[in-house]
Amino acid sequence: MTRPDKSNGSSAATNGAAAKQSRKKMRPEAPSRFYGTALPGVKVEELSGTLFVLEGTDGSGRSTQISLLTEWLESEGFAVQTMGLRRSFLVGQDIDNLMAENSVTRTTLSLMYSTDFFDQLERRILPALRSGLIVLADRYIFTLIARSAVRGIGRDYLHGIYEMALRPDLTFWLNVRPEIAFDREFKKAQTISYWESGRDMSLSNDLFQSFIRYQSLIKREFEYLSKRHGFIELDGEGSVSEVNRVLRKRIASHLGIRSTHYQPSHALSHLWR
């Protein structure tokens, strides 16, 4: 079940009637709905699929978990579609290019990410949900809101833009301390990226300090978002198999899958630790 927003700010307040109406139409186990105004031309009752979101900073293990969950769900007979940041055909590549330059400003970058998000939502995710697929989102609007908010863009402004996003059925937050995320990221890439350490914010010339301070700011935004949107918070510092077990349990109960037994195939066994 989706938990209701605790303080839904602008969207719920001004769209109370619309929200009430859509709630009335929904069956108890019905999948998703919008935060505020619905996207033009979308009928909520047509969306028979389910949207699960995994949020968490780099190094929180999201991608690993999504690979494993995809395999498990497919073995259970569910078709899976995934989404993530900068994966739209429309602007995915353009954002990469923008980020490679240093002339892009915060609002432009933020809105390019929104374009990327809505392009994926409208042209890939909604069709998948209409066809009854399971959508696994590797990050969602919450990362986009958090990153922009720590750069000084208003939270209400950001929630206003994303009020036409679908409310996920379940949002998991893989919470890890910035220090642990640093260790994991460094092991993976042997360096720390410009954006993940928030170097555009001039927090510190020391890369480690910059990373820790930036990720701490992001984490505080997530704590706020978690309360506002009812995240399921998981200890992202646990082992892959342990985190995966908890995820499977919650997802299985949401989808009515009886057995949560899963052993990764040979192809994915290297992720299992």
Add this chain to the structure above:
Amino acid sequence: MAITFPHIPAAEETAPARVATAKRPYPGALVVVEGIDGSGKSTQLYLLKRWLEIGGYRIHFTEWNSSPLVKSATRRGKQRRLLTPITFSLLHAADFADRCERQILPLLHGGYLVLADRYIYTAFARDAARGCAARWLRNLYSFAPIPDITFYFRAPLDVAVNRIVAGRPKLKYYEAGMDLGISLDRAESFRIFQERILSNYDQMIETDNFILMDGTVRVNKLQKLMRQIVGERIDLGQFAPKKK
């Protein structure tokens, strides 16, 4: 950096129009022209610009052209017809944000008189005609400074549409609103789309303090009026060349 999470009240149904005399956090001034294609706004702004340029005033002219940063995405989206009303709107907002943050705002803070051919009201009128919610659009562009003067050039639909259709061999897909599926005939679709935009503009005359300019009045007569209004509402001395 300290972070607080204040309770922010819900956004207004429609953003309150601020009065033209509001105190601004910058020494510059912003004059905007709006109106549908063929309303004569660009000609009039050009003449206003020439007048100020010849007088040696500290001005900058800016128009709603794609910034290089966002251009490739816009081109791809339009060529392949990938844009939905929402992504069309967001991409143009990203484009405008680039112009606003890297051009308009620095110029206003630097004490320029900025002349803009089309501004956020273009997006309000056009994107609402595509079906985007007005409240969503108002929020999307809330980072933009409110103009000191917004001239709204209004010409009857037939006059404006004929000016455009006569001068252009082929109307572009999105320009004609073909994505809305109103009509398979481009000229017909363009006309209906422009009619919707015109009606959206009309609704903003009061809420956004537009100065209504009759696009059918003779060019030089209209320009005289425009210069007079600018002189009355803006302290031009502030932008005048320094006397040696």
